[in-house]
Amino acid sequence: MSLNDKLKDLRASGIDDAKRAERIQELNDLRVNLLGKKGPITKALRGMKDVPVEERPEIGTLANNVKKDIQAAIEEKMEELNRKLVAKKLEEETIDVTLPAQPRKYGTRHILNQTIEDIEEFFIGLGYRVDAGHEVEEDHYNFERLNIPQNHPARDMQDTFYLTDQLLMRTQTSAQEGRDMESHDFSKGPLKVISPGVVYRRDDDDATHSHQFHQIEGLVVDKNVSMADLKGTLEALCRHVFGADREIRFRPSYFPFTEPSVEVDVSCFNCGGEGCRICKYTGWIEVLGAGLSHPNVLEMSGIDSTVYSGIAFGLGPERFAMLKYGVNDIRDFYLNDVRFLEQFKGVN
Amino acid sequence: MKISVNWLKEYIPVTHTVEEMANKISLTGIESSPVHNAEGLDKLVVGHITSIAPHPDSDHLNITTVDVGEDSDIQIVCGAPNVANDQYVIVALHGAHLPEGKRIKKGKIRGQESNGMICGLDEIGVPTKYVPEAYHNGIYVFPEVVAPGTDALTALGLDDDMVDMDITPNRADTLGMRGAAWEIGATYDEKPEYTAPSIDESKIIDSNDLTVDIENKELVPDFLVRTLKDVTVGESPLWMQRRLWNQNIQPVNNVIDAANYVMIEFGQPIQAYDLDKLEEKHITVRNAKSGEKFSTELNNQDDEENTNTILNKNDLVVAAGDQILGLAGVAGGISARVTNETKNVVLESAVYDGAAVRKAAQRHDLRGDASNRFEKGVDNGAVSDALVRATQLVDENAQASEISDELVGIATEAKPTVIKGKISHINHLMGLDLSAEEIMNIFDRLGFTAELDNDDVTVTIPTRRWDMSIEADLVEEVIRIYGYENLKGTLPTGMETAGGYSPKREFSNKLRNILLGQGMNEVTNFSLMNKKEAEDFNVINTNYTKLLHPMTEDHEYLRTSLIPGLVNNVAYNQARNNNDISVFEQARIFDRADGVDRPKEIEYIAGAISGNIALDSWNTQSKQVDFYDVKGIVEELLSFTNIDANFEYHATNKISNLHPGQTAEIIADGQSIGFIGKLHPDYQKEHSIDETFVFELNVDTLFGMEKRNVQAKTAPKYPSISRDLAILVNKDIESGAIVKDIFDNGGKYLIDVNIFDVYQGVNIKANHKSLGYHLVFQNPEDTLTDDTVEKAFDVVKDSLVQKFNVEIR
């Protein structure tokens, strides 16, 4: 057999062997056995001395091509086997993604605090300070400074927990109005403040009453604030809390520390004003009380009521949360059942 | 007060439904709702009994024939004891609907045909307490002739449509029909018209049997009386009775009814007395003597034994000598009550101090229609007119022979209030730009007289609107009549203000977020707790603050710690199988110093963790919370305070209700800032909760502490070198002390010390423990040499041997 034919045979069998290999090790062995220094190609080329000189370059080229072809066949097969190997490994590593996660819990803010903070941030955006005030307050600030003197019938509406005859658990966050007004430096601009916090009433706890609950009082005093500003401010608030399509309406009311006083209704967010159970078929829901600061309240803080005016409003986070999330029993807020608390994850 | 549309029509035209009116009045002035009476009732007519005969088979039934306005009379069997011939009565015809779904059908009663039912008022929906006494146990008999076949509901006024006005305390001017007509009239731009009350001049005599003396003039600005002689007391005319029961007032007789009627008409309570029952013909209004007794209808109806109210010297009474005629402005007594036998009558129209009436009514639990009006105020310009009106009505219905002149005990001139304002300022406060004409027109609609002088307006307010006193009141009147719905919302303009939280609130928000990040749920508890809870965790050792008049023992003391509330939360949840609980609260506690009444309010943050912090699952094992888990949370929280101090954990057994061996007080800069600990097993048992760890930190103290001033350092470029140190030491020596000593002696390149092993037990010397520490050295500016580290390490070891007698292993 000529050297030429021998090399061609080696190529044919080498490629064939590579194609038939099933494991990477076989290919590695094939490479060493066929192409190595002790391999048959090298061995065959030792017969080159018997080849006429003029034919030698041709044989040399052929030998190189044979090596290259076998190499290519091995590599091709190697790649194929590797692909299979990876595919098998991936298959083996496949997991059930529906199995439960390893919990990484973030706690849930109490829904009342979420509600309060949402409203606080709304007003901060409008340039209001947040001033929490005192839970134990003087009769003077809780009542007298709000135009509610001793014996005023409004004191009946707010049964009060007294600590002494002059000290009490505040019944309203409006109690902070007097303190905010008297300490404000009007040369530095208007007074714009909200006072969120806990208030107390001498009430029996039931589904709609709690002896402790929250309020947010809002107050703006400046030379140029009006009922129209009150309406615009509360319109913006109600749209922020209850939805961009909400309308509000004012109804005349009475609070000793505002004149005029109004109750504020928001158009029903459930039925859009058509009438439903939530709005008692009126299309409107009462959400807060407000008004222009009574001149007496301004004057008692040393503010000239012929020059300055104030808008004041007070709202109840419990009521807001009850309306917005359909909470039917105010006591749920204070029982702190974690199943109740956690349902408000991320609502605000 | 419920405003009857039929009555209202006497004063103003009414063209709207009660629904429309209620809505409009609510938006303009007073919260109102529509009322439809007698809904669903039908086939009720007036009948005239034309014959009556006993039922042959019954000893209490009668067979009547009744003219019901049809071609022939119908036969009705009636069991009422008061049925009689020639009565005009209420007949429910065959097919009639009565309240509560009751239906009347013709049939036979003991063999006798009965084609309907003769009814009592209570059977057609009038509550028994408003039915005249005479008809409580029987049928109602019309006091006058009414055409048979007339709709009985109309004849009785029971189908009157009404608007129920729920007034705010400042609008008591509408607690009378005339005032209400003014209000509704202003809403619809209709001026009410009234007929002035008048007395038959020919009967007036100018002598008087009575004298009146007002002792306490401060509380009684007006007190007027008139007497009427030889009256015939009896039943009031139907038109008056029906207006009374529609106001939830029981008709009694034509004197008392007239007094009540005037109260509804004018808003002015009127009191009537039997002149002949006065023990002296001298009426005084005075303070009661302590212990004096007084009986009234208001409090003796339900409770026979409690017929006497014991008075005290704060009570103002109307008296004739020692005889108490009434508790002024609150209730008339029974001693001089007008009855059917009364011949001579005294009528009183007075004004009493609102606060005094309110307190007396509260004190004796006697709130009623009269006290309700006096407490909120009455129109002192109408006191005399109301008395004239009451006198007129008594005379018309009970025919007096003589009427006395008005006897004035005291009278205060009723002056209209004059309010000065500026059109521009009124507009300014409203945020509107109404013309002076528009504003003047609104004043006119309200019946105010106004004079304009350029921008200045002077408004004279009639006495019926005593709630009006200042310019702001004018603003309210103008804007509500103009209509709030016409007001366009704007936002306050003016100098920019920087809104925001207080720095302390920012700080506490940050702390709260750390705990949320640790997976803890936020709770909200009550500030008021019971005595035991207050005592359980008085860690700050403060004086308790107690309510003067608590509602319940459960909410009597102001909290001195947030822990009891959190323990309640754990207990509440674990009782409901929410076993793994991790909760916190950020709120105030109350710290009261010796000798002061007012407690300081201090912000605290506290947490409680109970049960597992990792759950058993398909790939994990559960882990119960332990001290070090909670300490980890607290440390992370404290590291976020940015406080420039080291936090030390000092073991303490001084906090009651915490485990004496698993509690640490946390100290920073020498001051206590809080604690971490496990609840005492006894305390856990008492509350039926699992092992629970708690912590509590004083936010105010943390907020006040100096903060780190962070100046950036580049991250180190040179490698660190570490050494491990294993020691054997007496078990009572705290790791904290050893770590501190290592830092004290490790030189400036020692940057970190971690404990990697704590072992006690087998193969360890008795009363000793083995501790392993990992020390890390680094020079930020250069590569450290082993030599340098070795030297520092030796100093550390030497010091530990000397100070703690450790054995280096």
Ligand SMILES: [Zn+2]
């Ligand atoms: Zn609705």
